[in-house]
Amino acid sequence: MSAKQGSDTPKTPSANWRPRTKAVHGGTARSPFGETSEAMFLTSGYVYDSAEAAEARFKGEEPGFIYSRFANPTVRMFEERMIALEGAPDGRTIDARATATGMAAVTAAMLCQLSAGDHVVAAKALFGSCRYIVEDLLPRFGITSTLIEGTDLAQWKAAVQPNTKVFFLETPSNPTLEIIDLQAVADIAHEAGARLVVDNVFATPVLQRPFEFGADTTVYSATKHIDGQGRCLGGVVLADEDFIADHLGNFLRQTGPALSPFNAWVMLKSLETLDLRVNAHAANGEAVARFLDAHPKVQKALYPTLDSHPQAALARRQMAAGGNIVAFEVKGGKEAAFRLANALQIILISNNLGDAKSLITHPATTTHQRLSEEARAELGISAGLLRLSVGLEDSQDLIEDLDRALAAV
Secondary structure (H helix, E strand, O other), X not given: OOOOOOXXXXXXXXXXXXXXXXXXXXXXXXXXXXXXXXXXXXXXEOOOOOHHHHHHHHHOOOOOOOEOOOOOXXXXXXXXXXXXXXXXXXXXXXXXXXXXXXXXXXXXXXXXXXXXXXXXXXXXXXXHHHHHHHHHHHHHOOOEEEEEOOOOHHHHHHHOOOOEEEEEEEOOOOOOOOOOXXXXXXXXXXXXXXXXXXXXXXXXXXXXXXXXXXXXXXXXXXXXXOOOOOOOOOEXXXXXXXXXHHHHHHHHHHHOXXXXXXXXXXXXXXXXXXXXXXXXXXXXXXXXXXXXHHOOOEEEEEOOOOOOOOOHHHHHHHOOOOOOEEEEEEOOHHHHHHHHHHHOOOOEEOXXXXXXXXXXXXXXXXXXXXXXXXXXXXXXXXXXXXXXXOOOOXXXXXXXXXXXXXXXX
């Protein structure tokens, strides 16, 4: 996308800016009015100086916006700020496209590069809707898939077929927080001539940047930490500039899962505090995880950087911190899990995550209820498992709230 948006920011962006500075200034393009806060362009269409100018713009011979299903100035600022935050290794030029939801981002990132007869290898430990895309949606278009244990590198290698085009995973995984070796899986994918798509929603670009480990495409539900306050839906796909030009850009233009300019503006403003919020979330998350890990009524606690986590060493290599999601299993199954959730006074029952407010959900009956009982058991999603998205409250208040609720179990 080469459309020019108003006047350039008077500050020249620097590649040496640190992430927190990029989160405040990256991608800014001011109108001739010189506003401090980024402008919100609530428009569906654009006016041309002449019929000849319209023709040139549609042919791509002249820069500019055409229709907000294709591109919009506010949405483009959000995309460019995400590019700045995500970064790219030397020799790669990364671009981004925003979508209406996180699942729209996942679906587009997969379908834009797949055709009938292709094959996908995916980790079993995926969000329920992502499993639906791989297991139910893709086969309708003649695209086959193999689900494997993502932490087992031998299974990635063994699953490769001559027609394998995409590897897909999330790390940490939802909800059991499995950690997958991004560099090793990327190497296996590239050796097979496939592309690696990584759902990085739990880590955010603050804690983990998949491109640094060889990923080809990174997807986010911007609804989560990027908004961070439970207001708006959104998603974003980041990939090499050529991939977006050759595959994703036209797919989104023709199928239409466009992000609302209003939602893009909300996300753009939220990015200014993403680094601060995610690091505060992670500090709270680790404090809560350590409390739960030591509690006698907790069968087990799962958190990437706990010593008890089976991939803790890998998590510390790939991630700057463990994030804000804690999974824990209470003794007594579903009945005990429900009693605990209902006894909480601060932590709210909700299937969302990444919010300033702490949220708890029971995956077996919410986010992963579509899976069979056997599939849930295979993933470690037991009847007593709860997923906690630790918010920005005082960590001691959260620990006391959990301690009171555990007394009811």
